[in-house]
Amino acid sequence: MAVGNVAIPDTIYPIEGVKLSATAAGVRYKDRDDLVVLEIAETASCAVVTTKNTFCAAPVRVLREHFATHSPRYLVINTGNANAGTGADGKRRAQEICAALATKAGVDTQTVLPFSTGVIGEPLNSDAVIAGLDEALAGLAADKWLAAANGIRTTDTIPKIASQKVEVAGSCYHVTGISKGSGMIRPNMATMLGYVATDANIKADLLQEMLGQINEQSFNRITVDGDTSTNDCCVLIATGAASSEMIDSPEHPHYSAVFAALTEVFVRLAQLIVRDGEGATKFMTVKVTGGKVTQECCDVAYAVAHSPLVKTAFFASDANWGRILAAVGYAGIEDLDTEQVDVYLDEVMICQNGGVAPDYTEEAGKAVMSHPEITIHIDLARGDASDTVYTCDLSYDYVKINADYRS
Amino acid sequence: MAVGNVAIPDTIYPIEGVKLSATAAGVRYKDRDDLVVLEIAETASCAVVTTKNTFCAAPVRVLREHFATHSPRYLVINTGNANAGTGADGKRRAQEICAALATKAGVDTQTVLPFSTGVIGEPLNSDAVIAGLDEALAGLAADKWLAAANGIRTTDTIPKIASQKVEVAGSCYHVTGISKGSGMIRPNMATMLGYVATDANIKADLLQEMLGQINEQSFNRITVDGDTSTNDCCVLIATGAASSEMIDSPEHPHYSAVFAALTEVFVRLAQLIVRDGEGATKFMTVKVTGGKVTQECCDVAYAVAHSPLVKTAFFASDANWGRILAAVGYAGIEDLDTEQVDVYLDEVMICQNGGVAPDYTEEAGKAVMSHPEITIHIDLARGDASDTVYTCDLSYDYVKINADYRS
Known part of the structure; x- marks a missing residue:
């Protein structure tokens, strides 16, 4: 069961220029949707980030080649098979x-980006994917974000979708996105799969820069089990349909509002992955403040978020x-003065100056x-640096899910 | 249940110059042994390594101060409470x-080294420890290695003990050691607790160097859950009782044989910790060869050994x-050519050149x-570098042990 608020938004704004x-x-x-296609208007800008796992999957290698020279017109996503660890044959299939x-859509092959998610190391049934393309293309429509969010699920127990509207200086922009993932989650430069579109008009190189920055606050700050996937990919599309006004720099008057709306959607999509983490019963925000630099805060946050002992303790409340x-002590800050460290669970101070807080009681600990x-x-x-990572606990069900099923 | 051969040696050699x-x-x-004392002859040499966790426990801070200026005569070890996260009061109690x-033994306070293991963050009942010292001192004897191995257990399901005899050029040396630990195990410079003694006569600074090297092949190459403890300590004692011949350099004719015997005992004690890893059902040796440098082999081995997805897959066979x-792909080797990587389970090649091995069958995989x-x-x-790490699988019982008990 996913943790906390994982509701589908009341309003899912379609994004003009994107059909699914x-x-x-x-x-x-x-008898389950396993093929999702996104069509992107010719005038749109696209930004992409992909996994840093050197064993990246065949579709990731293909999409990097395609994206290097062409602006994408179609994204084609299959579930059930990751087409990873499949060598030259896997690349050929992608x-x-x-x-x-x-061929069916009348565009260049390089304008199509492939994505796969599912079991690693088995040949992808590419014939089945190809046989499904006619129906997929015939079904394209602007209002199918929820269907697409469901269509990219694997062990996910819920569809992950977020949608925002933002008005700025007379322009009205929309942002809608979907993501998937619940295990093998410790994204590095991108998460399992995430697709976000806006109808803002954003210059392509600025869009890529924005994606990099936003990703560092969202998909690159979540972890379920510390395992970075071979297939992580995230795409950000800006169709420009809402306005002819081109956002071409961070100084543009619309930039901040659009950046904030995009960030909100990305963070929501990233958190939904953790809330739906395999076997999760608790959603934990690990916030580290008072560091000298951001990186050490990030290192401490991940050390805590990855510790099986911390995660099982939270499972046990x-x-x-x-x-x-x-975990703070082995995070790698060699000159850390442990007698200065304070720890809070929500508002309850449990640890002061490296020891138990004087006012702390087991009852207060149990309550929180x-x-x-x-x-x-x-x-x-x-210092003044800080960083935040999102994670979940480690439960019997995590072991059950990953021991019982070949995923 | 501990995995594989965890037998107590048929012969446990006493080490002249050490009583327990x-x-x-x-x-x-x-009604369980929780206080162990070791007495070391005045003429013995000692070497010590301690945790690199910056949140090191009070006894670790005290023993570092004592060991800096004095050669140890007594080791005093309590279980049940780690005296960690206890601030200035914890240090005072140690x-x-x-x-x-x-005072009771008539030696300098600085010749006594304290060790604690157990729950973190609660005040140590030092009065109980002190009240037990008379009986502990009265009971000292050379043949109590097994009793001591049992006395330092916490969640350990077995006593961990190894003993070796080695003859070289007419001299006969003995090595006997004990260790403890089964969770919060990813030692960094030392393991939970390990005590090894030999009757060889080894110069103190050489002994420290040997301990550093041997530790890197034993306690520093095991992991259960990736959590480096606040209390890791390892002590190597050379009493010199077997021979007046002083081993004072690696060129000494007795050096290699003694080094090998010590290494064998250390590796055995380290492996026993993994075999008794919390909830372990499988003992896994992760051997990485063909690296450019040892560190990258070590990084890959630990990435695999720490992956919850790998560990649950092994639990599920x-x-x-x-x-x-x-896991190999996210271990941080940026220029790794994944299409060269081969993987074997025992003698079964499962992966060749980054994809499934041509002759691999699911049946062969299941069998191994x-x-x-x-x-x-x-x-x-x-390249030609290699490294090896020892670990265990991740089972329901790991979660159960760490969720059910405050440890």
């Missing part, structure tokens, strides 16, 4: 899918702050640990 | 224990090599995964 479809192509399972879609301190959403705030008291 | 005792002092639990023992490849001890061999095919 979801169909059941039978890639691995019968290319064949792009070529088949390009045990305010075992010793495990948090131990009973919440499904908890902020672990660690104050290093050595 | 184990008593029930009631530190946290009643010092009081040392002072009390020193699922030869899910895609998870192994994914049914073994309780498995070597994952990853060949990076880019």
Whole structure:
């Protein structure tokens, strides 16, 4: 069961210039949508980030080649099979899918970007994907974001979708996005899969820069199990349909509002992945303040967020702050003065100056640990830098999900 | 249940110059040995390594101060409470224990080294420890290694003990050691607790150098959950009782044989910790060859050994090599040519040139995964360096042990 507020937004704004479809192509399972296609208007800008895992999947290698020279017109996403660890044959299959879609749609093969998610190391049934393309193209429509969010699910228990409207200086922009992922989650430069579109008109190189920055606050700050996937990809599309006004620099009067709306959608989509983390029963925000530089705050936050001992303690609702301190201690800050470190669970100070806080009681610890959403705030008291990472606990069900199923 | 061969040696050689005792002092639990004392002959050399966790426990801070100026005569070890995260009061209690023992034994306080293991963040019942010292000192004897191995256990399900005899050029040396630990195990410079003694006569600075080297092949190459403890300590004692021949350099004719015997005991003690890893059902050796430098082999081995997805797959006896490849891919070798990488489970080649091996069958994978001890061999095919790490799988029982008990 996903943790906390994972509601589908009341209003999902379509983005003019983007059409979607979801169909059941039978890639691995019968009778469930497993093929999603996005069509992007010719005038749109696109930005892409992909996994830093050197064992990146075949579709990631193909999409990097295509994106290097062409602006995308179609995204084609299959679930059920990641087409990873499949060598030259896997790359050929990814290319064949792009070529088949390009022929049917009358565009260049290089304007089609492939994405796959699912089991690693088995040959992708590319014939099934190709056979499903006619229905996928026929079904394209602007109002199918939710269907697409469902169509890209694998072990996800919920569809992940966020949508925002922002008005600035007489212009009205919309941002809508979807994501998927619940295990093998510790994105590095991108998450499992995320697709966000806006009708703002944003210059392509600025869009790529914005994606890089926003990604660092969203998909690159979540972890379920510390495992960086071979298939992580995130795409940001700006169709420009809402306005002829081109946002071409951070100084543009519309920039900040659009940046904020995009960030809100990205953070929501990233958090939804953690809320739906495999076996998750708690959503934890690990906030580290008082660092000398951001990187050390990030390192401490990830050390805590990855610690199996911290994660199992949260599963057990045990305010075992010793495990948090131990993780802070091995995060790699060699000159850390541990006698300055404070730790809070929400508003409850559990640890002051590296020891138990004088006013702390087990009762207060138990009360705060009973919440499904908890902020672990660690104050290093050595500077002004801060960073935040989102994670979930480690439960029996995490082991069950990953031991019982080949995923 | 511990995995594989965890037998107590048929012969446990006493080491002349070392006496031990184990008593029930009631530190946290009643009626179990929780106080171990080692007495070391005045003529012995000692070497010590301690945790690199910056949140090191009070006894670790005290022992570093004591060891800096004095050669140890007594080690005093309590279980049930780690005396970590206890601030200035914790340090005072550790010092009081040392002072009390020193007075009773008629030695300098600085020749006593304190060690604690158990729950973090609660005040140590130092009065109980001090009250138990008379009985502990009265019980000292050379043949109590096994009693001491039992006396330092916490969540350990077995005592961990190794003993060796080595003859070289007419001299006969003995090596005996004990260790403890089964969770919060990813030692950095030392493990939870390890005590090894030999009757060889080894110069103190050479002994420290040997301990550093041997530790890098044993306690610093094991991981259960990736959590580096606040209390890791390892002590190597050379009493010199077996021979007046002083081993004073690596060129000494006895050096290699003694080094090998020590290494064998250390590796055995380290592996016993993994075999007894919390919830372990499989003992995994992760061997990485063909690296450019040792560090990258070590990084890859630890990435695989820490991956919750790899560990749960092994728990499920699922030869899910895609998870192994994914972990290799995020281990941080940026210029890794993944199409050169081979992976074996024992003798079964599962992955060749970054994809599934042509002759691999699911049946062969299942057969090898049914073994309780498995070597994952990853060949990076880019150089001559290699490294090996030992770990265990991630099971329901790991979560149960760490969620159910405050440890």
